[in-house]
Amino acid sequence: MGSIGTANGNGNGIGHGSAPVAAGRQHAEGPAAMLGIGTANPTGVEVPQNVFAENLFRVTKSDHLTELQQKLTRICEKTGIDKRHFHLTEETLVAHPELYDHDAQSLDNRLAMTVDAVPKLAQCAAAKAIAEWGRPASEITHLVFSTYSAWGAPSADLRLATLLGLRPTVSRTILSLHGCYGGGRALGLARELAENNRGARVLVACAEITLVCFGGPDGGNLVGHALFGDGAGAVIVGAGPFRDGEQSPIFEMVHATQTTVPKTEHALGMQVSGSGVDFHLAIQVPTLIGQNVERCLLHAFRGGDDDDNDDGGAHLPSPLSGNGKWNDLFWAVHPGGRPILDNIDMVLKLEPEKLAASRHVLREYGNMSGATIVFVLDELRRRRSLLPEWGAMLAFGPGVTIETMVLRCPR
């Protein structure tokens, strides 16, 4: 173990698309791949970012807090966001003033309002992913569901399985409170499930509804107010042999790693209390991510090898051996915030259009936590004919945790 704690995928090299997984009857043939991608947002409320602060202060009866409103307006202008989608309506806020009263016990109501809404939003995204995949939902063998916004048992994964009519033997896993790296972790897990269980078809679903953490502007979470939005993403993951009628691989998932940056637990967090959920985003987060991201990428592109010598060895695909190597890749980066993308651009010396898909998603939807990375993958898939062969996916969240995946766009 090096100075950064790590946990690896199943140790595949990143050989050129050809069956790097150990042969054996129970294993799949070749790398896992994304076979269908879908996204969804709540249909009711779409808020332009340039009126967000004004709306928030009006609906929470906080117009007298003029300095705070000016500050939120300043922050909103710097987010790189044009609009966001929300499940929470003004009518609901009028009926539930406890949602912006920091002293009120509102957690029960918040959870009651999201218990059905979260799996239903996930269902909308999953239905699109399944339609693109081209096979019936009954052929899904595993479900990995990530959310921070719905808790309870039976949990959101079971509700989603029921809504989609998945078979009773579907093997379900729910990832809770992973925050913004939940989508990356769910995809990493799906990759391992698909490669290690021949014939497995894994539905990854991520759905987030910010109602659980909504509060008045005096609650001290102005950046969270300016940044987060609601959305769901779903991906069908499977490995060869592929079936008749099945979508051919969109992106191969060649290798995945997870890195925890030591001594940064304080930087990103979520505190649950009777009055809801409070986010904490330290001002240092964009810098911390910028400082650690290249190390994580090198680790992933070495196939999880902890050897720090960049020997251009057998693991590395050729794009990473030359100068300007990172510009030879396509990029699926979680747009956690505009300065995070700016720092990654700067550290990796990326050409301006390399993070275009991430900036587009940030602009159109804001940060939808774990679901956001699926929107970025969906956007990249639209630009597929322009993409180079190899790519990298990055997602970040509490820990600070950095999820990295080496992707390949088959021709």
Ligand SMILES: CC(C)(COP(=O)(O)OP(=O)(O)OC[C@H]1O[C@@H](n2cnc3c(N)ncnc32)[C@H](O)[C@@H]1OP(=O)(O)O)[C@@H](O)C(=O)NCCC(=O)NCCSC(=O)/C=C/c1ccc(O)cc1
């Ligand atoms: C749009 C911001 C807020 C400001 O842009 P800027 O280019 O840094 O501009 P300034 O440096 O001029 O800052 C504007 C104001 O914002 C303030 N500010 C600037 N970051 C801050 C700050 N983290 N705090 C509190 N004031 C600040 C800053 O002090 C300043 O205040 P003021 O001088 O009074 O105008 C930008 O910094 C930004 O997007 N920051 C957020 C980055 C970030 O941490 N993103 C989260 C990544 S991880 C993730 O996505 C998952 C989170 C998550 C975690 C747990 C879960 O369960 C679920 C999800």
